[in-house]
Amino acid sequence: IAGITQAPTSQILAAGRRMTLRCTQDMRHNAMYWYRQDLGLGLRLIHYSNTAGTTGKGEVPDGYSVSRANTDDFPLTLASAVPSQTSVYFCASSDSSAGQTGELFFGEGSRLTVL
Amino acid sequence: GQNIDQPTEMTATEGAIVQINCTYQTSGFNGLFWYQQHAGEAPTFLSYNVLDGLEEKGRFSSFLSRSKGYSYLLLKELQMKDSASYLCAKMDSNYQLIWGAGTKLIIKP
Numbered sequence: 001i002a003g004i005t006q007a008p009t010s011q012i013l014a015a016g017r018r019m020t021l022r023c024t025q026d027m028r029h030n031a032m033y034w035y036r037q038d039l040g041l042g043l044r045l046i047h048y049s050n051t052a053g054t055t056g057k058g059e060v061p062d063g064y065s066v067s068r069a070n071t072d073d074f075p076l077t078l079a080s081a082v083p084s085q086t087s088v089y090f091c092a093s094s095d096s097s098a099g100q101t102g103e104l105f106f107g108e109g110s111r112l113t114v115l
Numbered sequence: 116g117q118n119i120d121q122p123t124e125m126t127a128t129e130g131a132i133v134q135i136n137c138t139y140q141t142s143g144f145n146g147l148f149w150y151q152q153h154a155g156e157a158p159t160f161l162s163y164n165v166l167d168g169l170e171e172k173g174r175f176s177s178f179l180s181r182s183k184g185y186s187y188l189l190l191k192e193l194q195m196k197d198s199a200s201y202l203c204a205k206m207d208s209n210y211q212l213i214w215g216a217g218t219k220l221i222i223k224p
Contacts, residue, residue, distance in 0.1 A: 042119065043202070109156075
């Protein structure tokens with residue numbers, strides 16, 4: 001079944017540890033995004049990539065890094081996790097490099113708890 | 116800022132109609148989107164408005180007034196499965212989505 005897959009679905013992590021959230025899509029979408037969702041707040045963009053080989057910073061990029069070596073994969077890395085990074089993380093993709101259609105397809109989310 | 120404002124929570128009765136409002140800053144506007152998100156699940160796309168007026172899609176309709184910075188999502192013939200959060204998002208001048216915090220809709224029998 002075509003779609004977008006995230007891993008892990010849930011993780012508890014000690015503060016200071018490094019963590020990579022994986023995201024893979026098989027829809028050949030150019031654009032990919034990482035959001036975090038916290039209670040009472042809207043989805044906030046962390047990083048994005050309009051096409052393979054390029055990345056950009058979103059609204060809340062500090063403490064996170066991404067790479068886009070190919071079209072399908074867009075991993076998100078927390079170099080040294082802190083408790084404020086406890087959140088639900090959503091990866092998304094869209095089929096327009098400029099995101100102009102706006103229709104994002106979301107992964108099922110990764111619930112991260114940093115202690 | 117880029118505040119997207121929508122009510123935190125609404126309650127409606129099965130079979131009824133409910134309207135969820137969303138207001139946004141009119142500058143740098145490239146479209147208005149609505150997504151549905153069931154608890155513990157991913158958001159899914161419902162509608163997109165870029166011109167003024169009403170877009171109807173089955174039981175769901177979405178309305179836009181660009182001059183007023185206002186949109187609403189209208190849900191008819193409510194079903195229990197419509198219990199979810201409804202997220203309003205504005206596409207800005209950089210074609211990035213700015214999201215509201217979502218409206219939790221509770222449907223009662």
